[in-house]
Amino acid sequence: NNVAIYYGQGANQPRLSHFCEQTTSDIINIGFIHEFPKSVGDYPGSNFGNQCDGTFFPGTGLLKGCHQIWEDIPICKAAGKTVLLSLGGGSATTQSLKDVATAESFADFLWYSFGPYDSSFSSLEWTAAMKGELYPRPFGTVAVDGFDLDIEYNGNVGYAAMVNRLRKHFAASTEQKYYISGAPQCPIPDKQLGDAISKSWFDFIWVQWYNTAACSASSGTGKFNFNEWVKVIEASANPNAKLFIGLPASPEAANEGFYLTPAQVKPLIKTYVSNKHFGGVMLWEATAGDNNLIDGSTYTQHIKDILYD
């Protein structure tokens, strides 16, 4: 069973290597690409909180100087962790894809800019003149292990097409296995990702079982809808996708009333850990969990211990 954590939006967060060195997480979602291309050929925008050096690729909202991240991703990978780049996020209210063409060009951009470095498609050098001819490399020659869709607004358009396009690139690559994950809200069907989950192949689905009283983990067994989400997975394009229980890693990491202490989480995990679709726990987010010390251990450590008990 795995622990997936989000990194990139934590208050006063340490650099990624701090979390690479901890054994408490297996998958790290780096957030966010928070602005999506408005049309074919347009660039996305990124935000990684207090990381990077504040410089952008000229004329774009894409951060250029994320040296801490490109230096640290190899440390996480060497520690056996899977590092995914997360798209969207809870504060990116303008996230949307106009049409399938835009979705597929976005997928190509993500692959050539953040996937395996291929100098025939991507360039480490950058001049404004290059824009549109080659893809930039915001993390240099470093590649992520795939992409996470934390789509929280503006409906379903294009996400299945985007995932299918990414899968096409994954299938053609020889370097390594790549992954796609999604972070839907707990109501079924999820307005933003429901269509994509039913029509395109996800490896991991971490449901945000917080911030929605009707189905959150803190709402109790009568409302917590893990078993209903199992049915969604079994009807999806990948019936073997792993289903993770998403939880806030501290009281402040979610809206009021959705935080569960480790003691409250334990019976919940024990109930579902034997389900064949159970993949583990997702925590929002890394720094909140690191700062949430309980009996001398971080919240993230407590969750890892419960999964290993």
Ligand SMILES: CNC(=O)NC(=N)Nc1ccccc1
């Ligand atoms: C996987 N994405 C999230 O978990 N986003 C998220 N938790 N956003 C947020 C929403 C309300 C309060 C705090 C954070």
